[in-house]
Amino acid sequence: MDYDITVIGGGPGGYESAIKAAQLGKKVCIVESTHFGGVCLNEGCIPTKTLIKTANVFQDAKTANKFAVEGVDVENIKVSMQKLQKRKNTVVSQLVNGVKALLKGNKVTIVEGKAVFVDKNTIVVGDKKITSEYFVIATGSNTFMPPFIAQEGKTNIITSKEALDLDYVPETMAIIGGGVIGVEFAYILSRLGSKVYVLELMDKILPMVDEEVSNMAKKRLSSEGTTFYTGAKVKKVSGNNVVYELKGKEEFVTADVVLMAVGRTPNTDGLNAEGIGIEFNKKAIKTDNSLRTNIPNIYAIGDVNGKVMLAHTASHEGIIAVENICGENKTISYDKIPSCIYIDPEIACIGLTEAAAKEKYKNVKVGKFPMVANGKSLVEGDTEGIFKVIIDGESNEILGVHLYGKHTTDMISEIALAMTLEATADEVIGTIHPHPTVSEAVAEAFMASVGKPINWL
Ligand code: FAD
Numbered sequence: 004m005d006y007d008i009t010v011i012g013g014g015p016g017g018y019e020s021a022i023k024a025a026q027l028g029k030k031v032c033i034v035e036s037t038h039f040g041g042v043c044l045n046e047g048c049i050p051t052k053t054l055i056k057t058a059n060v061f062q063d064a065k066t067a068n069k070f071a072v073e074g075v076d077v078e079n080i081k082v083s084m085q086k087l088q089k090r091k092n093t094v095v096s097q098l099v100n101g102v103k104a105l106l107k108g109n110k111v112t113i114v115e116g117k118a119v120f121v122d123k124n125t126i127v128v129g130d131k132k133i134t135s136e137y138f139v140i141a142t143g144s145n146t147f148m149p150p151f152i153a154q155e156g157k158t159n160i161i162t163s164k165e166a167l168d169l170d171y172v173p174e175t176m177a178i179i180g181g182g183v184i185g186v187e188f189a190y191i192l193s194r195l196g197s198k199v200y201v202l203e204l205m206d207k208i209l210p211m212v213d214e215e216v217s218n219m220a221k222k223r224l225s226s227e228g229t230t231f232y233t234g235a236k237v238k239k240v241s242g243n244n245v246v247y248e249l250k251g252k253e254e255f256v257t258a259d260v261v262l263m264a265v266g267r268t269p270n271t272d273g274l275n276a277e278g279i280g281i282e283f284n285k286k287a288i289k290t291d292n293s294l295r296t297n298i299p300n301i302y303a304i305g306d307v308n309g310k311v312m313l314a315h316t317a318s319h320e321g322i323i324a325v326e327n328i329c330g331e332n333k334t335i336s337y338d339k340i341p342s343c344i345y346i347d348p349e350i351a352c353i354g355l356t357e358a359a360a361k362e363k364y365k366n367v368k369v370g371k372f373p374m375v376a377n378g379k380s381l382v383e384g385d386t387e388g389i390f391k392v393i394i395d396g397e398s399n400e401i402l403g404v405h406l407y408g409k410h411t412t413d414m415i416s417e418i419a420l421a422m423t424l425e426a427t428a429d430e431v432i433g434t435i436h437p438h439p440t441v442s443e444a445v446a447e448a449f450m451a452s453v454g455k456p457i458n459w460l
């Protein structure tokens with residue numbers, strides 16, 4: 004065999020698997036067809052957050068007066084979309100180059116091109132044949148144009164990929180889907196000046212987030228100008244009209260640009276995975292909790308297995324897959340994966356929602372702490388938000404945490420660690436949180452779940 008382990012795909016799942024495998028002493032090859040860093044670095048996490056940073060700076064500049072900063076010409080302040088694109092591309096290319104340097108530094112062999120399976124131990128990349136004892140498939144996911152939403156006439160439908168490259172701010176934008184992509188783009192475009200309409204099938208936006216938190220976020224985004232239609236089933240896009248059904252009635256909104264954001268689809272295009280007998284679950288490669296496919300020497304990690312389409316899940320799964328190849332028998336706890344939404348204020352959550360916890364457990368206790376009672380949030384000038392914790396009523400074990408407030412995406416790791424260590428509410432309360440920080444409210448919310456918070460009546 005040419006290699007011990009060959010990783011197919013250089014996204015956050017693939018490149019971290021390759022580095023881990025090399026660190027464990029394996030002879031490793033990575034094959035990437037388009038650009039290292041995958042969707043995350045090139046057309047996902049990093050570019051969206053770069054746009055979000057500018058949306059936040061723009062808002063801070065417009066409201067500088069509130070913080071006693073004078074002289075900002077609020078009437079004429081504007082964002083240069085060309086300069087924003089340039090900054091986004093610089094950030095992306097710096098990170099992509101960093102990935103290549105890390106791979107080379109760890110002595111991973113890089114092969115550029117598209118991998119196609121020949122058999123369970125062989126792929127071809129162009130005219131190059133590569134044999135390997137093990138394979139880790141990390142081919143990610145693609146944008147999705149749903150067949151159940153018809154298209155009529157001349158439409159202007161884009162996906163998140165094109166939305167990231169916009170060099171102008173559309174006057175009006177309709178977003179189909181109020182999931183994470185829909186809500187983050189609604190936030191970006193609305194703050195940059197578009198009139199945004201979001202059409203969501205379910206009766207709430209961000210279906211994975213606790214309802215109380217997602218309702219608060221919806222109210223906040225609505226107050227900033229985004230119009231939400233929930234319970235709205237989009238049926239077709241006809242020219243500039245997005246036609247949806249709401250409470251049995253057909254309605255439409257008209258927009259210059261339509262963003263399709265109803266999910267993504269696992270990518271195995273041209274890989275010939277079916278051809279060598281790999282089993283699928285719809286479009287996703289089927290794996291067990293150890294990331295093994297039905298073929299013992301082939302693992303599948305990240306978006307392509309369709310379990311939890313997040314970058315940190317892909318990386319974590321990749322490391323577990325490689326460790327299992329090296330003789331461990333590890334599994335991943337899908338109930339302890341944090342999920343973050345980078346609007347302002349931010350949402351960060353992990354574990355069960357209150358409704359899901361009450362379905363699963365007999366005795367559930369809920370604790371809440373409002374940001375209006377948090378000193379640092381007041382200093383930051385934004386007291387919107389709430390920290391909500393859900394614990395088991397008998398053991399005080401943490402079941403779910405939903406944070407809506409400033410800096411929460413940097414705070415959720417504390418809860419992920421606590422849940423990994425199977426800590427209880429009492430142990431989080433017994434942990435000293437620095438003052439003044441928004442993180443103090445984490446302890447206060449847990450105090451509320453077992454009795455009373457100190458800084459709220
Ligand atoms: P990918 O990143 O998709 O990488 C797969 C790689 O495989 C690609 O580079 C592709 O070119 C390559 N490839 C495919 N087929 C072959 C082949 N046959 N041969 C060789 N190479 C191949 N997640 C978060 O956690 N946080 C966020 O803030 C976040 N924001 C997002 C924003 C947007 C707009 C989008 C679209 C996604 C976002 N995500 C976010 C999701 C995140 O990008 C994905 O979960 C993550 O990229 C998945 O990583 P992966 O390694 O599985 O696959």
Ligand code: NAD
Pocket residue numbers: 152179180181182183184185187202203204205209210235236237238264265266267311312313342343344345
């Ligand atoms: P999603 O599954 O989060 O949301 C899609 C939404 O579209 C759902 O709420 C669904 O109810 C709705 N929908 C489906 N059919 C519809 C119809 N006919 N009419 C109206 N609404 C309809 O998918 P997404 O937002 O496209 O994101 C894709 C993936 O990318 C997700 O897995 C997400 O985790 C990942 N992502 C993560 C981040 C982050 O972590 N911050 C950011 C962006 C994307």
